Amino acid sequence: MASIFAKASADRRLEVRRLGTVGYSEALAMQRALVEERRAGRVPDLLILLQHPAVITLGVKGDGGRSNVVATPERLSELGIAVEETGRGGDVTYHGPGQIVGYPIVDLRPDRQDVHRYVRDLEEVMIRTCADYGLTAGRISGLTGTWLGIETGVAEKIGAIGVRISRWITSHGFAFNVSTRLDHFQLIVPCGISDRGVTSLEKATGRPVAVEEAEDRVIKHFASVFDRDVHGLEP
Amino acid sequence: MATPVTMPQMGESIAEGTIVRWIKKVGDTVDRDEPLFEISTDKVDAEIPSPAAGVLLQIKVNEGETVAVDSVVGLIGAAGETVAAGEAVAEPAAPASTRAVATAVSAPATAAARSPYPSANGAPGSRAPGSVEDLRRRKSSPVVRRIAHDHNVNIESLSGSGIGGRVTKRDILGYLDRAETPAPAHTGTPIGLRIPAYQPGENIEVKPLSVMRRKIAEHMVLSRRTSAHVHTVFHVDFTTVDGIRRQKKAEYEQAGARLTYMTFVARACCESLRAYPVLNAALDGDTIVYKKDVNLGIAVALDSGLIVPVVKNADTLAPVDLSKTIADLAERARAKQLKPEEVHAGTFTITNPGQLGAQFGLPIINQPQVAILCVGAVEKRAVVVNDELVIRTMSYLTLGFDHRLIDGFAADEFMADLKRRIEHFDPASL
DSSP states (O other): OHHHHHHHHHTTEEEEEEEEEOOHHHHHHHHHHHHHHHHTTSSOEEEEEEEOSSEEEEOSSTTTTGGGBOSOHHHHHHHTOEEEEOSSSSSOEEEOTTEEEEEEEOBOTTTOOOHHHHHHHHHHHHHHHHHHTTOOEEEETTEEEEEEOGGGTOOEEEEEEEEEEETTEEEEEEEEESSOOGGGGGGBOGGGOOSSEEOOHHHHHTSOOOHHHHHHHHHHHHHHHTTOEEEOOOO | OOEEEEOOOOSTTOOEEEEEEESSOTTOEEOTTSEEEEEEETTEEEEEEOSSSEEEEEEOSOTTOEEETTOEEEEEEOTTOOOOGGGGGSOOOOHHHHHHHHHHHHOSSGGGGGOOSOOSSSOOOOOOTTSHHHHHHHSSOHHHHHHHHHTTOOGGGSOOOSGGGOOOHHHHHHHHHHTTSOOHHHHSSOTTOOOOSSOTTOOOOOOOOOHHHHHHHHHHHHHHHHSOEEEEEEEEEOHHHHHHHHHHHHHHHHTTOOOOHHHHHHHHHHHHHHHOGGGSEEEETTEEEEOSSOOEEEOEEOSSOEEOOEETTGGGSOHHHHHHHHHHHHHHHHTTOOOGGGGSOOSEEEEOGGGGTOSOOOOOOOTTOSEEEEEOOOEEEEEEETTEEEEEEEEEEEEEEETTTOOHHHHHHHHHHHHHHHHTOOGGGO
């Protein structure tokens, strides 16, 4: 029993790394390395927070959502938007400035080995962050992510989720729109869901929101939902 | 001896997984815990490690296929080892049928729970197993079912160009293309849109639904959506039955059976169903399907939910055997030892909430059936008989019925017949 408690308390440590703007493929390689580091026990649980330059990313299922990119390659290169393949679940996604991208590298063992629970927990972090801005966010059954305006019948997605789990160590994660350019989402059908829109904190509150400030909120709620003690808060 | 590789359960509420990629090919050597294949479920992809070191001998479930948790997806063995004949016995069921079995075992309410995608396009009606609609739904590929699920399309409503009327990927994609201007079917019902269950900051605990709980939820909503539920309540005198019960109790116990009120109700109900066959039927589109067998479902409460084991051909059983069968099924239901076929093919259901004191209930029909009987508490009550206030052992019996098929008059005729059979129970028939 004693050893189980010791392990559990050691596992509660969460190191937060705030990296600013990082290229998508660079971040992908970093995640792969960190998953191995985490597996070897050389790092504690990590929450990587960053922003990507404008990029459209494809999932691993089917054609990866290629058919859900509605813009032509010419139009994309004109706008300076790259297209990258990922190793994660889910369909096509857009990332860009003003969007908090969270990559938790967390070992779900021994007590959180449930992929649905993990996804619901990530949603919860974003729901609570929205609440800090006076917004009532929620879930839509069957449509993973965090949504605003559910009660109006015209729900809009503020946070997206795409996760990879390798022997219970997580990578990829969530993308939360703070001041993202929403017109860029029209270049894709987000996650293959065509009849629902996308929104951001700025659009929903009608006032400017600093990404760093929203990041602080995300960190606080992540620590609370995942029951972790935060280390390394400084960027 | 080869080691089977199974579909892992990646979470409490997860009943199945889709293999996205085999990282190793047949003939590749693999270390224990080395990534072997990748699965996908609800926006999550997971890499699954090998359960043993050796050579991947066989892949039983291909990329893109969806199977139930614990299904064997491959075999790991020693280099040069061949797949022994005995191991081939654990044939991987085709994805569609595996799914059906997984659903059935956990289904509280038998057949209709197999239709997890309720139609947004009007009532789907009750489908007889083996019908074209059933085939379209169950035999369509996982890809088609997934597309249908994601777009909330009822596969049964599509015409299929595949073998035996199966809906192919091309059929469903074509349908979705044509539905570009969303039909009312897609926008009319905001399926999935929910008022949030709680507000941020509320003091709550969140737990995933068990598979059984989810199936019950699906089935109940499906039934409410399918049938035009109406209820009728009869006050039935059990005094005669009570007398017979006291008299014959010891005799039954000697035979290893318990003579309960349920035995009498089930017995009388079988006779009334024979007399009024429309209660022992199903609706299939524009046709009525009369069931020639009386297969009586008996609802059994479990710690974690509810299951409805079925007494096959209940009307042909002698009361002592009927009593034994009900007790046996209930006991095995609680011990989770029912076989899938034992919760299937019910034609009428009896539920018995009276044990806890409920006076009467208004039960939901167990699809694709058309009626359900609910037995309230059996207890002594003051009633008026021949202008005198007397004490009688009484119970309220409620019939829930589908008004699409059964009118109030027919339902009440059935109930009056049942009441008469119980109140004048013939001891000789025991």
